[in-house]
Amino acid sequence: MTLAQILKEKKLLAIDIKKKYKLPVKNKPLWVVIINNKQILQKLYFGLATLPVDFIVVWDFWKEWKDEQCKNIYVTKELRRNILPAFDFAILDSETTDLSKYSSQAIVPIAINEWHFSSILNEFNPEKNLWNAYLYEEYNEWSIFHALIRYLENTRFPMDHKNLVKNVFEK
Numbered sequence: 001m002t003l004a005q006i007l008k009e010k011k012l013l014a015i016d017i018k019k020k021y022k023l024p025v026k027n028k029p030l031w032v033v034i035i036n037n038k039q040i041l042q043k044l045y046f047g048l049a050t051l052p053v054d055f056i057v058v059w060d061f062w063k064e065w066k067d068e069q070c071k072n073i074y075v076t077k078e079l080r081r082n083i084l085p086a087f088d089f090a091i092l093d094s095e096t097t098d099l100s101k102y103s104s105q106a107i108v109p110i111a112i113n114e115w116h117f118s119s120i121l122n123e124f125n126p127e128k129n130l131w132n133a134y135l136y137e138e139y140n141e142w143s144i145f146h147a148l149i150r151y152l153e154n155t156r157f158p159m160d161h162k163n164l165v166k167n168v169f170e171k
Contacts (some may be wrong), residue, residue, distance in 0.1 A: 003169050006085070006106050007162075013086035021074040022066055023054040029155060032079060032107075033057045033091045035144075043141040049073060051152065056087075088165075089134075089151060091144060103132075106169040110134045110147045126154060129163040 001009075014030040017023075023030075031053055035041045041059060048055050049070035057075045064076045084101065089108040092099075094115045102109055111121055113135040122131035134154075136147040155161050 003106065003166055006169065007165070010085055010088070010106065013083070014088075017056075017083055017086045018054055021056065023074060024072055027052050027054045027072060029053045029088045029152075030086055031055050031089050031091070032084075032087045034079065034096060035091060035093045036095045037093065037139070040139065040141050040144070044144055045073070046070070047141065047145050051148075053152065056083075088155075091148065093139065103168050106165050108133065108151065108164060108168050110136065110144070110151060112139055113137050124154065124164050124167070126157065126160040126164075129160070130167070132164070132167040 015025060017030065018025045033041070033044075033048070033055055035044070038059070041057070045057070048057070049072060051072070053072060055073045056079070057073055058077070058079050059075050060077060061075055064074075067073050067075065084107070085105045087105070087107050089110060090102050091110045094112055096111070099109065099117050099120070109121060111117065111133060115121070121133040121135065123135050124131045124133060134147045134151040136143040154164060
């Protein structure tokens with residue numbers, strides 16, 4: 001499958017998922033959050049609610065739910081593999097062991113800089129259109145949020161974003 005086909009499929013699937021989980025369709029990006037540290041996730045949660053992005057948060061709650069106060073967040077116990085192609089990016093922690101399942105779907109990783117995948121992940125440089133991720137320096141909510149905002153800024157420049165996704169897909 002070509003990158004153009006993947007991007008088209010990603011967009012259509014994202015709209016279906018947003019409707020299914022009652023997320024605002026007007027928000028273009030759809031992101032997944034997979035952080036196992038519940039304290040960091042809890043602190044990050046309300047910051048996510050302020051962004052013009054839809055999030056599916058993987059959290060080991062006793063049920064799946066839609067937060068009525070945070071209309072752009074849906075919480076699920078596990079990520080179904082069939083919806084993975086819909087996501088634009090994934091916030092990952094160092095417990096993630098299979099990066100290829102994200103990169104093969106052209107999902108941009110936001111990951112910690114000191115990680116077992118740090119040899120293949122490099123901070124995207126929009127001036128040179130090089131590299132394939134956004135990295136956070138410390139494992140805390142502020143550093144993660146900072147990387148998230150840098151990536152969100154990148155989405156404002158369609159050609160930069162397309163180059164980033166191409167770099168991820170081709171890695």
